Amino acid sequence: MNKYWISNNQSISQNRRTLLNEYLLSLKLENKAEATITKYRSILEQFFSECTIPLDELTSSDVLTWLNMFSEDKKPRTIDLVLSTLSSFFSFCLAEEYMDTRVTKQRWRPKIPESLPKYLNEQEYARVKRAAERLSVRNRALILFLFSSGCRVSELSNLNIQDVDLKKRTAEVKGKGGKIRHVHFSEECAIVLQDYLGTRDIDPTAPLLMNKFGNRLLGGGIRNVTNKLGVEAGLKQSLHPHSLRHTFATNMLARGADIQFISEEMGHSDLNTTRIYARIPTEDMILQYQNIMG
Known part of the structure; x- marks a missing residue:
């Protein structure tokens, strides 16, 4: 231990x-x-x-x-x-x-320059999603889950098969401080997860994601997948799992999701942590500004 x-x-x-x-x-x-x-x-x-x-x-x-x-x-x-x-x-x-x-x-305490979360814009998001289609079924399920659930890398790593309901497209994750919450994921993710689990012997207590040795896929392994995917997609910056989490939040906000709902999905204990995403200019906001100001 x-x-x-x-x-x-x-x-x-x-x-x-x-x-x-x-x-x-x-x-x-x-x-x-x-x-x-x-x-x-x-x-x-x-x-x-x-x-x-x-x-x-x-x-x-x-x-x-x-x-x-x-x-x-x-x-x-x-x-x-x-x-x-x-x-x-x-x-x-x-x-x-x-x-x-x-x-x-x-x-x-030093003065820390205030920075906004690093997320993928629409073009980068599309390139990463397209590049992910060439991944193995496990790695594609991993990417789709992070993009559509907003989970932290540790939360995904710790999931077992029994924690996931493919029909309802929900998962029970253990967040910071051992707090349990339910997150949702996309239909596309559910389909790919089903395909991936179809390649394995299904034991409900087994890890949702496993490495090639049959052990739980840990955070380092997940980061390797996202880093390599970022290179394949031709991103200028490294693609970290947290970038996918930030992209989930900005996409939800751009589509009109309530800030409280986003906060609950992401497991933020303080709503102010989520409000920082409201300060990120979405593609629609940028387009509106360009239409008005030129």
Whole structure:
């Protein structure tokens, strides 16, 4: 079993590693995603390996010195993630009385340029869909599911056959924090999924998507499929699974779907996360502007 919430980093003292693992376990008990805990563990392992000052002697100045060294040639979002990780860990230490004072400051947060989600425009979408027709039946089902459901890559990877209803074209997925929701997918996707499952022995508890070794297709495998497809379609940028998720949202919005419905389909806990898509100019909006303004 992959115990991603346990650090075995031998460059960290036993006492610190015990505290780190206590913190990581608290994240797991809060149902934080495996990817989140793994990232936090990696960041904290680096911090503890490079900043060896005892915890009860650690000051804000010590943390800032390390952060400044770490931040060289790093992007603002990376720095912000590291600072969020440190703040979360030290807040845990305060709550558990391992520390007496807060050693991170809100004012250290870098200014992050606001960016819109990366999605495929209509021409790129058409090229990718056309290129996907040349894929294997499994990979075509994978692409169509991401495009028409808006699922995260981890949600698709974790699906089992019994989680999918081909007649109703719905799937029960486990999202962030272990939250269960039902998503929908297209009729075309249902047909291709049916064809794919027809090539396998059907065990309801088996993974929906499997690799060539008969094991669950993991996130890395799904990303390989989308990356290669982007190259085949002649895209200038890499095609990541999240691009398909963003394309799903913008397509839904352009076709008049309610923002609340889109939010529920995508598993957003905060409606404001979904509202960012409303700021993306759709093809119709661009055409209307050109007709009016020239």
